[in-house]
Amino acid sequence: MELVDDVKARxxxxxxxxxxxxxxxxxxFCVAKGIPVPNMDDEIPVRGRSRVEGRTVTNLHHYRAKIFYVAIDKICVEMDHRFSxxxxxxxxxxxxxxxxxxFSKFNVDKLARLADIYRVDFSDDDRGTIRxxxxxxxxxxxxxxxxxxxEDVQSLAMKMVQTEKHLVFPLVYKLIELALILPVSTSSVERAFSAMKIIKCKLRNKINDVWFNDLMVCYTEREIFxxxxxxxxIRTFTAKKSRK
Incomplete structure (x- = not known):
């Protein structure tokens, strides 16, 4: 997380x-490639409605405020979204x-907190005994x-199984499993949402929710399909009785 903070600071x-x-x-770069460099003090028409009104801005304002600042702001927003x-x-x-x-970073309080965050995976009894x-x-x-x-969580998980410690400490091993699975799950969800945007755009948002949900299931579980x-x-549907 220190690296993320450093990137945001930079x-x-x-x-x-x-x-x-x-x-x-x-x-x-432009001089080396023979590309003319615009004068940053020259004024250019503002794009959009303001252009009709005859408004102008300098090249410096256009490239710095409208492009440079905007690009960095978008990166910062994405960083904040990804690392909320x-x-x-x-x-x-x-x-x-x-x-x-x-295990110098080991902290019982922080790891026990994960059991509270992922309540679906840990019962009340589990949360009471995990400490x-x-x-x-x-x-x-x-x-x-x-x-x-x-050297890492992956090798730790393998060593737990080899020494059968995963049977002795099942709750700890479940935390290790979550640490390994969650990054993959998050990426899968992001890819699914990217596909969802493609589907919606191609069909011009005319698709109904039921059909859309069916398509998403087919995409996310494509290996099973x-x-x-x-x-x-075909035989399964043929065997079904006709329904009105």
Whole structure:
């Protein structure tokens, strides 16, 4: 998360004082390629309705305010969307599973909080006992030399299975599973929403909700649909009684 914060800080610095360096690089590139560089003090018509009214702005305002600032602002908005406060909290909690340096980042409070966040995956009894399980777990893995070779959560999960610790500490292993599954699930959801936008655009928003939902199921579960046998589907529908 420190890296994310650093990227956001650099974007803010670039927006504040990065125009001159960027424009200098662009000028050098244009000179090298024989491309004419516009005079930043020249005025150009404003696009849109204001153009009809005869309003003008300088090239400097157009390229810096309308393009440079807007591009950086869009990146910042996307960063804030991708790494929201809630996402930062979750990522910070999952980082406590990092096995490096003898589990130096391990934090019982933060990991127990994940059980509260993902209540669907943890029962009331699980949330009541997970702290004790976490405290015992970290004592054992720090003493066990075989866990000292773990460099990331993936290798930690494999070592848990090899040593059968996933049976001894099932709740801790469930947290590890969530840490491995969630990034993939998030990417799948994002791809599904991208496909949804394509479908809606191509059909010009004339599609009804039921049909749209059916198409989305076919897309997100396409691997399952590929394995279905067309003949079996036909036989299933043929065997059904006619319905009015």
């Amino acid at each position: 974007l803010a610095t670039t927006r504040e004082s990065g125009w001159d360096n960027l424009f200098s690089d662009v000028q050098d 406060e809630e996402s930062n909290i979750i990522l910070n909690c999952f980082s406590c599973l990092d096995p490096k340096n003898s 004790d399980q976490l405290e015992t777990y970290v004592l054992q893995v720090r003493r066990n030399a075989s866990f000292s070779t773990c 590929k394995s279905l046998n067309d003949i079996d589907i």
